[in-house]
Amino acid sequence: MAVYTDISEEELVAFLGEYSVGNLLSYKGIAEGTENSNYLLHTTQGAYILTLYERRVEKADLPFFLGLMQHLSRKGISCPLPVQRKDGELIGHLAGRPAALITFLEGNWMRSPTAAHCRQVGKALAEMHLAAADFTLTRPNALAPEGWLKLWSACRDRADQVMVGLAEETSRDLDEIVGQWPTDLPSGVIHADLFPDNVFFLNGKLSGLIDFYFACNDLLAYDIATCLNAWCFEKDISFNLTKGAALLAGYQSVRPLGPAELEALPLLARGSAVRFMLTRLYDWLTIPDGPLVKKRDPLEYLRRMRFHRQIRSANEYGVGIG
């Protein structure tokens, strides 16, 4: 759930006065994104998303996120385009928060993606990686091994409240994963959170990628590993090889993976699973319960960690099949 900040028409109209987007017709708080307040605006010129950045987003990171969207959009990647203000800036202020206006992307996210969707996601991810290659700003990944260890030290003592044995199992896994973590693979700008709710489709065709607020510089193949976790497991946490094969084939149709990337894939997938397990665990232990709070189960990612632990080679994800 989102929408933390309410805004009045007066302040919104004043804010929009800095842009050339026509006159305001309506604005509705939408229940998308978890970190920011988002409004869907109608103006006489079309539809826009207004995002107010709440405190979990570092203000210093906004030029990276918005600049990346602008860069990708100019390179032909379908993603929201931040609208420039009359003074050329991408970031304004509204209700005491940094705020940006971005174009509205039609399309819907898939609650139950198929292999055909996975293939398109793989292809779009590779296209994004190539298009971002000459983006000049950089941002380190705050949720890379060092970040995992910080989260883990904040959660470890209470991990067994969630499941007896979780502390020991995670510690052992983290030691193995972090100890072997590769550093010499091709790197660049990654999306880092390309879950189904961040990919829109229209009539079965991918219509765009959204939510670049975890984007950063890291290993490109790590982004694929996250997509395997996000797109290729069924609700019962069984791995769907057909979807894995389609996702990997879609990616490789644009950017073939090198032998070292393929070899590292099981470890990268374990790392990605532990990353989402840890952020979910942290939220599970720190966010108070409430009737409208739907916390996500960290154990769904423990089960992915266990799955990837048994994988011996990228072939078992479907490389070369799809």
Add this chain to the structure above:
Amino acid sequence: MAVYTDISEEELVAFLGEYSVGNLLSYKGIAEGTENSNYLLHTTQGAYILTLYERRVEKADLPFFLGLMQHLSRKGISCPLPVQRKDGELIGHLAGRPAALITFLEGNWMRSPTAAHCRQVGKALAEMHLAAADFTLTRPNALAPEGWLKLWSACRDRADQVMVGLAEETSRDLDEIVGQWPTDLPSGVIHADLFPDNVFFLNGKLSGLIDFYFACNDLLAYDIATCLNAWCFEKDISFNLTKGAALLAGYQSVRPLGPAELEALPLLARGSAVRFMLTRLYDWLTIPDGPLVKKRDPLEYLRRMRFHRQIRSANEYGVGIG
């Protein structure tokens, strides 16, 4: 906050197949309404609101609510128009719930309404009352004196948890108000919840009324009393006479109030204040706390009850001034 039910594109496309509204482009859960799940849809033909009726809405009441919107819209009142299905029905089913598709009304609600807004609201309320006069369905007001007493018996024993003395003060007030409650005033269909968030404006002009899910048959002047409570008090619960005068003048420019209605106005305003105090008190005592739950303070309405208790005549609300 709203949006309780998530829906998939597949089921939404199947649902829309029963209507002639073009092809789905996007749908976003919106944070409006507290009783139902609402989505803002874009199709190739325009924008629509999709409402899923959650359990707090009686299914048997839907023909009244939707039929009223259709009736008012045909009579020229600007309000959302329920879209007919190909089979002529107004109510469909989606995700196991009754659901309706209604036209999207552009406009914004006023967080800080002025007297000019109040005048237009008064006028629109009177126009609605006249336009509904020949609507044939009826619905009793579940939140009339009998309903208040039911709520009160559920809350009374715990009322002093909210404020010491609340139980005694409310009991005394309820006795007085219910004992003198008028029955012989002009009655008809009332909106019963015409708060600022249910009235849209565009460029300073009223563009429509929404949310008819409390509409019912009751005293017409009681609807005005609710608007006085909803529109004419400042945030510090002081009464703004200029706004009261404007609201009443706007109403009377379309439908002049009779002497008996004017005389009853202070009592009706007390009754309306006690009605909102009681529903807020009930929610306050029964809804669990949580980080995303923003419960509304019943004492804001206790203060309105106290204000209206001292009023001797409708002139003190501004009748004849505006």
